[in-house]
Amino acid sequence: MRRTASLVLLACAVFCAALSPLTRWYAFPHLARIPANQYQDVVLEARNATLLDYGTMRAKKVPQVTIVQTLKGDVAAARKIEKTAHRPVVVWNALSYVQGPDGKMVSEVPERYIFDAHSQAPVHATGEMVDGDPVRRAGIEFKWPFLTQKRDYEYFDAQTRTTSPIHYEGTREFRGLKVYCFEQTVPWTRVPMPKSMPVKGITPQTVARTGTTRWYTTVRRFWVEPVTGAPVYGEEIHREELRGGTLLGGRAEVTAFAGDVKMREDYVEHTVALVKHNRTLVLALTSYVPRGTLALGLLLLALSLVLEARARRPAGPAPAPTTRPRPVSA
Amino acid sequence: MRALIAAATGLLLALALVLTIDALGTPSGRTSPKPLLTTVPAHP
Structure with missing residues (x-):
């Protein structure tokens, strides 16, 4: 027995x-994978921001600019790409919609981001884009991998369509969670005009004919919960300028947008x-x-x-x- | 010999359990019908 x-x-x-x-x-x-059908939205606000008035082509102070960012998983596209990629894939259709204080659209930039559902590594397939321009991402975007490490990561910047390091800056407590702080600085870089402009009749092509160019710099910070790799807080010190050309009436540059963009409290x-x-x-x-x-x-x-x-x-x-x-x- | 068989049974059961859970996998579901937002939501 x-x-x-x-x-x-x-x-x-x-x-x-x-x-x-x-x-x-x-x-x-x-x-442990990102669900292929994930749907998530987040609202960010920039209070006392500077925004370009396209009527006068002068920068003005506004009480608030709001950015609504939506991520929507495309299940059918993910299943299709998985057949050739031979690994679990997530396809996110994203939209960054910027709204002025009057509720009108300032810009909207769609993206399609394809990545490995577990490792977060980018997967390259047809349809990967930013604002309609085909891109080939390197590094991460929006989310860190599960079990995030205390090290620098490569982070994709949608405005410049380039990847550069996002530096680990330390660990801190945030609302009962241990978070890793990451910071990336994108120096002044010439970037394409958004395909959707806030004024009817003005297109990237008409602006290009005037010789005016768009420049951008930002310092972005994310506080990332290391077990899930999910950012629980994010902020950006974001500056955009239009430079040169006949559109500015002889001025060297004019601020198109300047503001400290932070996640809205209820979303945090x-x-x-x-x-x-x-x-x-x-x-x-x-x-x-x-x-x-x-x-x-x-x-x-x-x-x-x-x-x-x-x-x-x-x-x-x-x-x-x-x-x-x-x-x-x- | 009986101890070896018992150990092998335990190992096989563990493998079977993990492979079954893996085969069931994570449900992918369907693409959300909700649109990409162009208005500011009042709350999450």
Whole structure:
């Protein structure tokens, strides 16, 4: 009986011990993935910003500029690309919609971002674009990989269509979460005009004919929760200028937009709550289950060995053999 | 010999469990019908 029990315990011990590395190094990369059908929006605001008045072609102070950023997973496109990429893929159709204080559109920039659902590495396929221009991304955008490390990452900048390092600046506490702070500075760079302009009749082509060019610089900061790789807060010190050409009436440059763009408070709260929930799920695969099953496996193994040792121990001294006395003969 | 069989059973069960969970995978669902926003939402 004891021997059977020890064998059952041994099987359970091996089951648990094997589950530990299998969960961490097999199940985690296969199960921790960005859902292909993810839909997410975030609102950012720049208070007391400077905005170009296209009527007068002069910069003016405005109380607020709002940026609505939407990410929408295209499931059908992801399934199609997966067949050739041979890995799980997410296709995000994104839109950055900028709205002035009067509620009118300032600019809108669509993007299509294709990436590996677990590692966040870019996947190159037809349709990858920024504002209709085909791009070939390197590095990450919008989100960091699961189990983000304390190091610099390559981050794609949609305005310049280039990738440059985003530097790890330290760790801090943010609303009960440990976050890694990252910062990227994009120096003044000439960038294309948005395809959608705020004034009817003005197109990138008509602006190009005047010789006026658009320049941009930004300092962007993200506070990233390292387990999920999700930014819980973001801000940008963003500057745009129009330079040269006949459109500016002899001026060298005019500010098109300047402002400190920050996530709206209700979206910060919502994102923190969402990340806290998802963090628990990722930790289950990377920490709770592997450690718990390993400990349980060792405990069961010890119990199994104890039972086996007891089963082998003799129960007591063997009875002495009874011998019949021989008849005595003279 | 019986101990080896027991250990192999435990290992196979663990592999079977993990492979089954992996095969079930994460549901991809359908593309959200919600549009890319061109208005400022009142709340998340």
